[in-house]
Amino acid sequence: MILGRITGSVVSTIHHSIVEGRKLLVAERLDQNGRPTGAYVIAFDAIGAGQGETVLILDEGNGARQILDDADAPVRSIVVGIVDAVELETS
Amino acid sequence: MLLGRVIGTLVPAVLVDELSATPLLWVQPLDREGQSEGDPLVCADGTRMAGPGQLIYWVASREAALALDPWFVPVDDAIVGLVDEVRLYPPEDSR
Numbered sequence: 001m002i003l004g005r006i007t008g009s010v011v012s013t014i015h016h017s018i019v020e021g022r023k024l025l026v027a028e029r030l031d032q033n034g035r036p037t038g039a040y041v042i043a044f045d046a047i048g049a050g051q052g053e054t055v056l057i058l059d060e061g062n063g064a065r066q067i068l069d070d071a072d073a074p075v076r077s078i079v080v081g082i083v084d085a086v087e088l089e090t091s
Numbered sequence: 092m093l094l095g096r097v098i099g100t101l102v103p104a105v106l107v108d109e110l111s112a113t114p115l116l117w118v119q120p121l122d123r124e125g126q127s128e129g130d131p132l133v134c135a136d137g138t139r140m141a142g143p144g145q146l147i148y149w150v151a152s153r154e155a156a157l158a159l160d161p162w163f164v165p166v167d168d169a170i171v172g173l174v175d176e177v178r179l180y181p182p183e184d185s186r
Contacts, residue, residue, distance in 0.1 A: 008179035014140055015172025026123050040123040042092035042148050051180045061154050074150055074158035
């Protein structure tokens with residue numbers, strides 16, 4: 001899973017049937033220190049994440065299909081958690 | 092899924108049967124601000140409604156194969172939907 005921050009959303013009316021009624025979020029990827037890596041992903045929302053929130057994103061197709069309970073869903077990324085804090089061991 | 096813009100079409104002379112009814116489009120991958128990022132690639136169009144200039148989102152690998160009808164065909168990348176609008180929230184303030 002990867003760390004991300006919700007920076008936007010995508011509005012789409014013509015799409016695969018799996019997208020129907022679901023929210024598409026734009027999330028920038030973060031490193032372990034919470035800094036943007038420059039990469040982003042468009043992810044489904046499983047938990048009601050909102051603007052600016054730091055989230056945990058499942059970025060793997062088979063797990064995503066399990067969450068959607070649809071073995072044929074063409075989906076790889078789903079927001080599965082909202083992160084309160086990341087604590088790193090200082091070396 | 093990632094953003095992309097359709098920049099052209101591809102007309103194959105010969106193609107595997109499974110893909111023969113699926114439109115193939117050239118797509119330029121975009122970053123989240125809509126700027127080009129990386130090299131253009133050929134996407135199968137699962138929506139069958141995209142055309143040059145259209146903003147889309149696409150998936151790769153197994154997910155691409157699942158996005159198409161007929162299902163589970165040999166593709167690398169596929170268009171899942173057309174983008175009406177990308178709403179970017181204002182940059183992080185003092186939150």
